[in-house]
Amino acid sequence: MNLPVDPHLYATFLGVMAVMAVTPGPANVFSVANGVQRGKAGAMAGVVGMNAATLVWFGAAALGLGALVVAFPQIFRLISIGGALYVAWLGINALRGAFRTAADPDHPTIKMGRSALVDGFMVQIANPKAILFFTAVLPPFLDVNRPAAPQLALFAVATIGMDVLSMSAYGLGGAALARRMSEPRFRRGFAIFTGVLLLAAAVLILTRL
Template sequence: MAALPVDPHLYSTFLGVMAVMAVTPGPANLFAVATGVEKGRASALVGVLGMNAATLVWFAAAALGLGALVKAFPGVFKIVAVLGALYVAWLGIKALRGAFSTAGQPDHVVVRRGRSALIDGFTVQIANPKAILFFTAVLPPFVDVNRPVAPQMALFAVAAIGMDMLSMSAYALSGAALSRRMQQPRFRRGFGVFVGLLLMTAAVLIVARL
């Protein structure tokens, strides 16, 4: 029987972490909301396509870089895994602190009316700090150094882009309604606590796999 392209336990943990990160408000999801409000649902969905095209570029670059790293320094992934877990835990702590911050207000994204939503979406995601940290700190711990990297990255990409498409589209289509809910302290606090606890759990799961 042929070996699976990914470690099932690592992949299932990745799916949980990715689901949390996909629904967490960030530049991409805020851009989807803002585009939905300013340009309408159709343009917002086009922007979602642009953002996920940029994500695909990030995955291609990660596949090349991680593949070279695995071959040259297989032992490095233990250290990277610990750093990735610490980063996810930090995100959880940040979400919990933000949930109880009296000064915390949702960020805003400015959408330019005269530009293509596809280009804007691609630009937002290719320079998204959340995406950069995801590919440099969160993704590497889930790579099995004993398996070829390319098939693993392909399955990671399918899961990540699929979840991002669903999440971004939901943000885009909800538009003003979701934006108003996030302005409500009680809703924002509950959402922040939920996300924070999930991220802390995900960090524990990453460490448990070492």
């Protein structure tokens, strides 16, 4: 039976993907903050948005992402810069919310965009881990002697499946903290922590360019 991918190679890919999925990065940091701000439903909407962006990346991979990166490196650099600025904007809004807490205890301390789905998509489409994955990690696992589409489909299932589990765990963990958001001191401290973390993620994106 001629399988779409080599089983041993696929098993290795699963191991690499598992490590990448659980490693804290912009997507998982966003998941926590999003869960705290918007609760369980918002956390899951953010997960959907981030994995929609992952599907876009897989579509780009099917069209020859590696060749596009070589031909138009500045486009991907601009995407990363835009993503870094967006993550920084989320962090700044979190800090602004934290310092408004003293004057207005009922004001949300983590101010994001209007849509968890859109926020999630924007964070993931410019996530340096995603760009690194599709330009450096995935290509070695593709067998040029086998049809590309079935391989990419199986890799997409594994990638999105693990990302959904990891992002959901981070997001629901953040939602669990939402109960304590009624405490002004905790709310302010968490907003400051989240803001600093998101700004650090933005710096990480820029330093990897």
